[in-house]
Amino acid sequence: MDQSDIEEIAELIADLDDEAEELVQECIDAGLDPVEVLKGGVVKGLEKIGILFEQKEYFLAELMVGGELAENCIKIIDPHLPESSDGERQGCVVIGAVSGDLHDIGYGLVAKQLELAGFEVHSLGVNIDAMDFIKAAQEKGANIIGLSAFLVTTIPNCRDVVNYVKDMGLQDQFKVIMGGAETNQEKSDMMGADGWAPNAMEAVTLCKNIMEAHFS
Template sequence: MSKELIEKIVESVLQGRRNKDDEGIEEGLAGEPGVAELVEEALEAGIDTNDILLNGLSRGMELVGQKYETGEYFIPDMLTAAEAVEAGMAVMEPHLVREGTSGAKGKVVMATVEKDLHDIGKNLVSIMLKGAGFTVIDLGIDVPAARIVEAAEEEGAGLVGLSALLNTTMSNMSDVVKELEEKGLRSQIKVIIGGAPTSEDFAREIGADSYGKDAFAAIREAEKLLNN
């Protein structure tokens, strides 16, 4: 039953249907439950939140990516599916935050780097970090290095989390490390990076402290870096 419901969430992300009134990518499905209703149903059924996030919403988006790569989906379809994932995350967020320990594990500033508009992965990491007990200040997408460093300093954050999904924007991560160094903040503010084109090696190359493959790794690494 739980597997079936998770499959329905995946299917609904692929259809790009935020809720029951939504037509999504293909017409003719309005009236059926969409991502928001299905996530609500899964939460009510007591399905683990991580299961819903990773095997439902995130998995659905991965399949959307594959369909884009094979030419079956186009950019507007990706956007429609992304909106459906967001609708699901909005239903999830209060539940995840309630599960956590109210921000006591430390402060993290999260951002998608300059010129990059992808935020699904970053949002997922942000809400899972909140759920795990961190305070998260999410600066959004397309954020210049200077603004990230300014926010981290002002907020007294111990960790900056950077996301990039494009080969052309991942180099902007190194600007953040450089800016922290220039401002003499590097020893007190740690940096973790993530996003599909990045890697452990790339993190080392640009002088970041850590790399997280997914949201679980992000939590594990954040706990290590902030000494939890």
């Protein structure tokens, strides 16, 4: 088993072939790096599906099948992801997909990595109203509110959360971060967020930096 099998996982996912699940299991059993199986295999496969959707070769039904297949593969990889915690509690994060957005695979990976890095994480789900992020952050005593947005139409909804935090004078209590396909640092700055990360690994670094700069 080697890199070519990881590439094959991406191909199988893009073809919506559930043999991807077996190959993921085989790669994990053979001791291949689970992070590489996730990134180079599963996430790559979803990227390919996104491209086929853009090219109008795939439609909503294919996106749904692909999303489900990827989720099943992630369940196999999940228990093998390396822990990067030094044992100390790092801080508390509430995270979810903003109002109108149903994409939960990306933020699910961020939540998982944050947990493995020692953060207390509360996943709120998808299609979460701006005020519900604030309520959950208050209830859970969170330091960081994580917003996930995958659609050009839902990215602007991140601004509502940022505005509530400001209007309610909670800027010192909660820092707001965002991420998701179609987001970038520039859009995050435009929304007034305190930080942005392109992937789960960098989201952990971002949250650690925020904890050090604002809550230590």
